Amino acid sequence: MTVFSKSLTTGAKPASSMSKREKGFTLIEVMVALAILAVVAVAASRASSAYLSSVDVLRTRTLAHFVAQNAAADLRIQDTWLTANRTQTINAQGRDWQVVMTVSDAITPALKKVNIAIAPIIEGQTRPVVTDIDVLLSNSKQEIGSLDLGSVEGGNP
Template identity: 80%
Template structure:
């Protein structure tokens, strides 16, 4: 009696048969296609995440630069009479700072908008952060604010 005869007597089939078990070529191709779609989606999601992190980092650094420019104006007691633009290197990058002066409520006060834009390849980009501050002229008394004269019709604005 051979080994195959023993399986036939017990009612079992032999382990070696004509059909080998495993994955077909079509099953492997479908699995690879699914894996490729998932990999592309994950790559795009990580790229979008890194891009948004870079934008937030640039905006945060620009805010620090704007705050430093405002602090410099206060510390130096600078009274701006006209708009100004300057280029500085701070936070490891080059920045363009634009200070726009507008009239205040009294001659002793002026509102200043400080806009900060990154300089990329020698060109200033769009402003990514701006802050507003009020400057006071140390040589002029602020006095009291009379808002009734601001309305030509009189009364409350």
């Protein structure tokens, strides 16, 4: 049994006899590890920046859609009959918005098609339109009447 314990003790090297190479990392290994870490950090930073940007765009579009729906509801509630285009600036949803209402004729004179386009106003500058909706308004003072669908292009005479 002493032979076994003797072979264990003779096989181990004292800590002072280890070479410098076995004690830690070389400068090149550390620099490669830092370079890999830097690349990963830059990629993660760009991905998070793109994510935050897309979240902001979606939030702006969602709020703009709420503003457009509210503008359409106001037209219907106030029973407004638009005859000309209208542009107004409103403050809603905690932001300033430009609301452009473009009026066009519909199938019958008793109906008007209104396109409501919403653009955010940031630092006093109107940005591009982020959402728009189409609504039909009816004139309660004018009878809708019947439609002659045979006279519509593509219909049978």
